[in-house]
Each structure stands twice: as structure tokens, then as C-alpha cells.
Amino acid sequence: MSTNENAISSRKSARSFFGKMVRNQLFIPLAALLLLILFNIAADIFLHVETSFFKVVLEPSSAGNLILSGNLITIIDNASELALLAIGMTLVTSAAGGQDISVGATIAIAGSTVLRIVKGVSPNISGGKFAVVIICAFLLCVVVSALFGAFNGALVACFKIQPMVATLILFTAGRSIAAWINNNDNISINDVRFGYFGNFIPGIPVPTPVFITAICLGIIALVLKFTNLRLYAQSVGINSSSSRLNGINPKMIKLLTFIILGVCVAVCGFIKVSRTSSITYAVIANNIEMDAILAVALGGNNLGGGKFNLTASVLGAYVIQFLTTTLFRMKVSSSAISAYKAIVVILLIIMSSPFIRKKLADRKSRREAARITRAKAALDAGAGKESV
């Protein structure tokens, strides 16, 4: 009899482990990543390509430095901005229960601010002075985007306008403001050193944006670890008025998340303009807001606010970039990429939707219940026999 019970419980624990894994928020992005990797391995094998998708080589760049190149490096390099945005967007989504659609436009503003400062600097300025200029430009662009973030945040927090509508204002006007900052000039910076932040620093084979993103992720991880930001943001997102009754200031928290998003956007804008050393106001970071929201959704976060998982969002950002690179590898033209993306998005939402999960869980729990009653009946029957 005891062995019977043991067998039941062990099977149950295995099931519950699997169930826990499926129910974990990290499951969807990780599964998507795994599928993409498997797909690429299969493509490597069946298409008989000369160089594998995963091959990373150390080779001299056009400037003569040794740099790492390969698809994997491209992915982590290009996903840097998206990962940064995913951090801020997750916090905003959690606390305000809506999304900021102005991030692309604010990136243009931040980039334009940086270029406005750096454009006057002569190219043969010494290294120390150049560092001062860059730091000033960076700080100014952080302040400017934080102010724009605070503007969005104030509309959302104080005037109770839905986030998507409030950020629609900057979405409409942002790129024009960016053009206005520089009088619509086409600026390009000739100084090679300005490009270090978006490309490679000589002597270091890993692209700089990867480091910048890693530092930012570290900072936000520390902030979440040592402050109450996570708890406060979640409680404001779940029920704003009851968290106010518990002594949290919901307006302050919402404003704070928007300012954090503004800072993330500033870093993104800095990286973006450093990549090309120039700016095109209408095109820079085009549609990145959609990708950022997608990253949050892919991470399994509820877009209506409340609980969030930052790791899942960041993973989601990398999955999106992985998908884009994979599609490029399959020779899909860049304009048609969005059609394939749509199919993947639909598949992902179907996988992660609460409806399907509930259905699965219902079926599982029903099966479980049936199994337990069956086992009990068997046990009872066994006990009956023994007593006889």
C-alpha cells in the first residue's frame, strides 16, 4: 500500500515540476529561443551552408582592429537598444498599466541633442577634452529625455490620461522636435572617437553597446534588489487606490517609471547616433516602440499592469533580434520581414495567452483529479480485501 502511495506522489511531483516550468514566465521566451536555435541548426544541416549560423570569428576590421564577427555577435550587438527599452517599458507597463509609444520619437530627440553638442567640436581636440564633451552631451541628453519622460509621466499620473494616448502627443511631435533642435540639418560627425560607443573601441573585440547594456542591466538589477521599486510598481499597477491607502504615492511611482524609461531612451539614443555618427530624423529608431512593447509581451508580462518579470522582457528583446537575424539569414528581404514576424507574434501570443493556459491547466487538473480518485478507489478496494 505504501509503495502505491509513493508511486503516486513521485509521479505527481514530476508532473508538478513540468507544470511549474511551463507556468514559469521565463518559459515562453526561453522556449522561443530554443526553437530558433534548433531551427538554425536544422537549417545549417539541411541547407549545406559553408559557414554555420553560429560561427564566431576573430578577424581584422576595416580599421585594422581585431574584432569578433558573426551572427551571434550581431544579435547581441543589435539587441542592445531593444533590451534597454524593454527594461523601461516593463516598469512603465507594470505601474501605469499601459505602454509608452513615444520611445522611438524620444530616441530621435535624445540623439539630436547629443549631435547638437558634439557637432561643434573640432576633430583634432585632445582625448581628455573630448571625453568631457562626450560626458556633457550624454548628461544633457539624459536630462532632456528624462524631462520628456516626466512630461509623459505627469500626463499619465496627474491628469489620469491613458499612457498610450498621453504618449501619442510626443509620438506625433517628437521627430519634429528632434529636427527642430538641429534646424533640420543633416549632421555627420567626422571624429572617429565618437563612433566608439556604437561600434568598437580599438583593442576590444566586443562591440561597446553590449557593455553599455550590461552595465545598465546591472544597475537596474541592483536597484530592484535594494529598493522597493518592484513592490511599489507592482502594487500601483494592480490596484492604485488601495496602494495609496497603504501609504504608497501612486503618482510618484508612475512618474518615476516614466523617468526611468526616459533615461533608458537617452542611452538608446546615444548608442543609435554613435553607430552611424549621423541622424536621419524620420527614420532613426523607426517602429522601435512596437518591438519594445512586443518584447514586454513576449516576456509574458501582462500589458494591463501589475506583476512583471524583467529578465523575461530582456530575453524577449533578444528573441526578437534573434528572429530578425534568422529571417535575414533565410534571405527574406528586409521589407517583407514584418509579415513573417506577424506570424511568429501570433504563435507566441497563442502560446502565452491566459486563455490557452487556463484550458490546458483545466484539462490537466481534471485528469489529475480523475487519476487520484481512481487511485483512491483502488486503495480502498485493496484495503477492503485486506480487512476481509
Add this chain to the structure above:
Amino acid sequence: MSVNTNVLGGNKLRRRASLSDTNLLLIITVIVFVVMYASAVRFLGKGFTKPQMFFNILNENASLLVLSCGMTLVMITGGIDISVGQVTSLVCMSCAVHLVNHNGNVFTSMLIALGIGLAFGAVQGFLVAYLEFQPFIVTLAGLFFAKGLTTIISSDRISVTKDNSPSFAALSKFEVTIPFLGSVNKKGIYIPAYVEIGVIVALVIVILLFCFLRWTKLGRNFYAVGGNNQSANMLGINVKRTKFIAHILCGLCAGIGGYLFFLHASSGSPLHAQGAEMNAIASSIIGGTLLSGGVGNIVGTLFGVLSLATIKNVVASLGLEDAWWTNITVGAMLCIFLLVQSLVLAGRHNKKK
């Protein structure tokens, strides 16, 4: 509280109830539009005094008007559809390819437009209503899909001309003259004001949808579902079906709006109607529709579209030709509208308490 007021002063309650949030926001929008247009006529003169200026605004925004009406329907039920702009682009492209490359006739091209709109509406509606996905993400996928499909069909601009399809060219050039309104040009010749056929279609749709929302049971259900999902459910309203129908209607509007855009532009290009979804959302918001659902009006949306177009024209005629000024003013106007709405609504709700 409502019981108290009822006992103490039924009169007061009735008066307050007669001006719902929807109507209040509508009145604000209409007043702002009238003031704006009147001051444009008074201070800018020139073009604005001619009736044709007003009808040109309609001519250019017929498609946006239909798109915004569809958007309003979805927003009243508490959802959102950000795919309409790209669906417009897809409709233009498919119709252009059908007419030019396959020598199709005009009637089938209309059917294609409606079919595309209906298909997008039905699929998105099914996903949103019955599978309970988040509308933003579903329609984002729709946006991506329509965008990709448009460029897969053709990445170049395809123009429909008189040589390609004479019947279509005739239809798109068809003008309806307005009696008793017109202006005298420099040579002293009287030119009657005209509207394109698309405007007539758009206005018919506005009237139909207004009646639908105002007087049909299903239309009232839209407000109930948007206002409070659960209580609507408890009242016995089929919430899922209502949402589904809202998305189908929005899809149909996107199809019709796409065709109107095609009529006006006479060409298909992947760059058509870029950002139209955000213009449609902005028009609906200016017209007093709340994104949270339950509040909104089609007539407000009409005035929202007109206000948006008027401010663009005002900026252009002020001599600020640089493209960025238009966007900045539109953004500023949106900001002011939102603040006014927010303050007014907040004031009312405080008073009620």
C-alpha cells in the same frame, strides 16, 4: 447616493443625467472646431472664406474619416485597432495591382477591398474576443502582417491612370457639385464648390454608424461592454460577440477607408497611409472617445477629423511651411485637448461625489 438625490430632487438628477460624459466631450470638440475655423476665417481670410476650402478638407480626409469611425467603434468597446493604416495601404496596393496588372474591373476591386478589411477584422476580432488576447498585440501583429504583405505584393508605386483603367479614372474624377455654394475666381467666373464621391460615402457611413450606436440594441451594447465588461455580462449581454462585431465593423471600415484612399490617390504604394492609425486614434480622442471605453460618439469623431485637418491647413497657411511645425502643432493641440478633457471629467466626478 443616487437614491438620495432621487428623493431629494429628481429634477436635478435628470438634468445632470441628460448631459452624459459622451455629450459633454462632444460639445467641447464642436465648440473648439467652430472657434478655430471661425478665427481662421476672421484672421487668415483668403482661402478660408471660400466654401471650397472646407470641402477640400473633406475631400482629403474622407478615408481618414471612415478609418476613425471604425476606430471609434472599437475604442468604445474598450479595445484598439492599430492595424487600420497598414490595411489601407494593403487595400490600395491590391486594388492597384488588380486594376493595372490583371485588368480587373472596378466592381471586383471594391469587393477585394471589402474582403481584405473583413478578413482582417474577423481574424483579429476572433483572436481578441473569443481567445481573449490583448487587442494591442493582436492588431500589432495585423499591422506587421499587412505591412509585409503589401511589400511582398509590390515594393514599387503602381499608378492607376486613364489608360490602365478608364472606368476607375472616371470614378475617381467624379465630382458632386454643391448647390448654392461656390466662389468667384479672379476672372469673375463663378466656380461651384464640389466634393469627391468618397466624401458622400464617408458621410453616409458616419450617419449609418451614428444611428447604429444611438438607436440599435447592439449599438447600446457597445457602450455597456466598454463601460464595464463584467456588469455587461451580468446584464445578459454577449460580451464576446459584441467585441467580435466591433472588430468586424472596424475591419470593414478599414476596407472602405482603404478604397476611398485609393480613389483619392489613384495609386498603390507601400508608403501610403503611413501613420494613419495614429491619426485615426488622435481624431477619435479629440472627438471625445476615451481609450478606456464606454464613452464616445461618431459625430465627435467627425469633428475630430475636421479639427485635425483644419489645424494642419492653418499651420500651412500661416507660412510655417516646414513640415515639422505641422506635427508640433498637432501634438500641442492633442495635448491641450487631453488636458481639457481630463480636467473637465475630473471636475465633474469630484462634484458628483
